[in-house]
Amino acid sequence: MNSEEPIRPDDWCPRPGFAPLGSNAPLAPPIYPSAVYRVADPATADAQLGQPGQGYVYARDGQPNADWLAEKCRVLHAADAAVLCGSGMAALGLVLLAQLKQGDHVIASQDLYGRSLVLLRQELPRLGVDISVIDTTNAEDVKTHLRAETKLVVVETISNPLLRVADLPMLAQLTHRVGAKLVVDNTFAGPTVCRPLEQGANLVVESLTKIINGHSDVTLGLVAALGSSADRLAATASTWGFTPGAFDCWLATRGLATLAVRAERASANAQAVSDYLSQQSEVVAVHYPGLTRHMDYEIAQRVLSNPPGTMISFQLQRMTERRWGTAERFIQAVADEIPFCPSLGDLSTTLSHPASTSHRGLTPQERTRLGISDELIRLSVGIESAESIQATLSRGLEAIRAME
Numbered sequence: 001m002n003s004e005e006p007i008r009p010d011d012w013c014p015r016p017g018f019a020p021l022g023s024n025a026p027l028a029p030p031i032y033p034s035a036v037y038r039v040a041d042p043a044t045a046d047a048q049l050g051q052p053g054q055g056y057v058y059a060r061d062g063q064p065n066a067d068w069l070a071e072k073c074r075v076l077h078a079a080d081a082a083v084l085c086g087s088g089m090a091a092l093g094l095v096l097l098a099q100l101k102q103g104d105h106v107i108a109s110q111d112l113y114g115r116s117l118v119l120l121r122q123e124l125p126r127l128g129v130d131i132s133v134i135d136t137t138n139a140e141d142v143k144t145h146l147r148a149e150t151k152l153v154v155v156e157t158i159s160n161p162l163l164r165v166a167d168l169p170m171l172a173q174l175t176h177r178v179g180a181k182l183v184v185d186n187t188f189a190g191p192t193v194c195r196p197l198e199q200g201a202n203l204v205v206e207s208l209t210k211i212i213n214g215h216s217d218v219t220l221g222l223v224a225a226l227g228s229s230a231d232r233l234a235a236t237a238s239t240w241g242f243t244p245g246a247f248d249c250w251l252a253t254r255g256l257a258t259l260a261v262r263a264e265r266a267s268a269n270a271q272a273v274s275d276y277l278s279q280q281s282e283v284v285a286v287h288y289p290g291l292t293r294h295m296d297y298e299i300a301q302r303v304l305s306n307p308p309g310t311m312i313s314f315q316l317q318r319m320t321e322r323r324w325g326t327a328e329r330f331i332q333a334v335a336d337e338i339p340f341c342p343s344l345g346d347l348s349t350t351l352s353h354p355a356s357t358s359h360r361g362l363t364p365q366e367r368t369r370l371g372i373s374d375e376l377i378r379l380s381v382g383i384e385s386a387e388s389i390q391a392t393l394s395r396g397l398e399a400i401r402a403m404e
């Protein structure tokens with residue numbers, strides 16, 4: 001017969017019933033979902049809460065899974081500090097809240113990610129910050145809009161959907177002349193294709209949701225910064241509650257482990273697929289910065305690795321007057337292998353249709369001015385074989401040829 005006292009479930013259930021693992025450390029990182037940590041004594045509590053980085057106390061202020069992933073990203077970007085957020089938008093929001101105050105002015109590229117433009121145009125003015133949305137590929141335009149109050153210039157390394165490449169050293173020079181900081185959303189490139197901090201940027205923002213995690217099962221964001229640009233980031237993230245959950249960080253740590261090899265393969269595929277598409281009569285334009293005819297080919301040679309990333313867009317020849325008719329036929333013909341998913345950076349090749357997704361909020365005239373037709377298809381090239389991707393695209397082109 002068991003001689004132990006019977007336990008009281010109401011005491012036993014809530015108390016922690018395990019001992020830590022000690023020196024028998026696992027190779028794979030454990031997940032630490034704990035929202036709070038045990039503190040040895042009041043003096044330790046006082047020290048840890050007063051001085052961040054002295055140990056874990058409360059998960060919103062810091063937890064191991066976020067720190068491991070942040071350190072991987074910090075090193076990849078050669079940054080002084082890296083802070084994770086619950087999404088790419090939270091990461092951009094963090095930069096704005098940590099850097100700006102009432103009366104400041106921000107310059108933003110007109111080609112930014114749609115939701116970033118909403119954040120900058122609609123939220124910043126409510127906080128008393130003035131915003132100019134301009135063509136940042138035009139140096140004269142940037143010079144005209146820079147002023148003493150300008151604190152941030154926000155651009156993307158590679159823009160959506162025409163893959164314009166920002167001349168980061170030139171923008172950094174102009175920006176720093178008035179004492180402002182250059183903020184670069186590097187999501188379309190990722191740290192293996194571009195490290196903006198080495199080209200003059202002060203802060204980098206990335207959506208880890210895309211190629212860095214690479215498996216379409218996590219929403220996370222990153223801010224990486226140099227010098228004093230990092231000062232307020234960690235505290236502001238915790239105060240506004242932007243910090244991420246442990247499980248998402250753990251998954252993205254696993255995704256990031258294969259980033260370099262995925263990006264290398266997918267970029268080589270993208271170069272091959274863009275060459276292939278350039279030779280097809282049903283394709284009237286191909287946008288990829290690795291093509292010598294691309295508007296920013298020369299900038300890409302200086303600013304990006306070679307081949308320059310995994311994103312392509314191309315314009316189909318219009319085969320019907322019905323709105324989106326050509327794109328719809330193409331999308332249906334390739335959907336089994338290349339699904340229509342309005343995101344990017346997955347293992348598999350996916351496509352998007354900017355006119356009905358990312359740029360649907362614009363007027364037809366605005367889309368025409370930006371060069372975004374109803375026949376424009378955006379490809380996020382994956383790690384399959386280039387031959388297989390081309391065979392699928394070829395099936396899509398046959399399907400639209402049959403519309404004649």
Ligand SMILES: *Cc1c(COP(=O)(O)O)cnc(C)c1O
Pocket residue numbers: 087088089090113116156185187188207208209210219220221
């Ligand atoms: C997806 C994306 C974002 C936003 O990231 P989330 O993780 O979805 O919040 C920002 N910028 C670019 C360029 C993106 O593609």
